[in-house]
Amino acid sequence: MTLNALTRSSIYVLDQDEALDFYVGKLGLEVNTDVDLGFMRWLTVNVPGDKGREILLEKPGAPALDPATAEQVRELLSKGAMGGWLCITTDDAHKTYETLVAKGVEITDEPTEKPYGIDFGIRDPFGNKIRIGQMRES
Template structure:
């Protein structure tokens, strides 16, 4: 058996509407699925043009977590002690950085030249860490 793709990733968010505003309104991702399943809202976003790779913006709760555990996760998120981590790429890191600064995004570090490219860090409204990089071609 061989795995051939990563199709979905998950991060916790405390408010899915606020997450949509951030991930779609500020980062420019697009909504892939927004469906009320009754027991939860299945809300995923993806990079435009790449609907096969989704990020689930999950509110802590059932069915994955019982109420007590969900409350603990919410408390840890609020304290900044529990966060996810995403890496996104861009064709122009410095321009993307300027655009995000203008939109008021929480920048954790400025664009920096690295052996693999130029990257910088941001944080979503829930403390999740995001790296945005302009990657150099692989040799």
């Protein structure tokens, strides 16, 4: 058996339209898929040009969660106690930081030199943590 790619990740969001505004409007990601499946909206975004890796912006609910569990997840997410985690790279951490500050994105950590490069932290409107990094050349 050989695994050869990680193609999708999922994070919970409380409002998919608000998530689109944040991930596409503020971060500059692009919509990959936006389909009403009847039982759920399958909404994915990706880094521009990278169709091989999608982030599912998933509302807590069916089919993955029963109603009681979905309510618990929404409550935890609202408290900031259950956010997911994403890591995105950039060619210029300082410029990206300045652009996101100007767009009103919540910054959790300012750009800092690390052994692997420069990175900083932001949070989406639902409590999901995102690290944005400019990685050093190997």
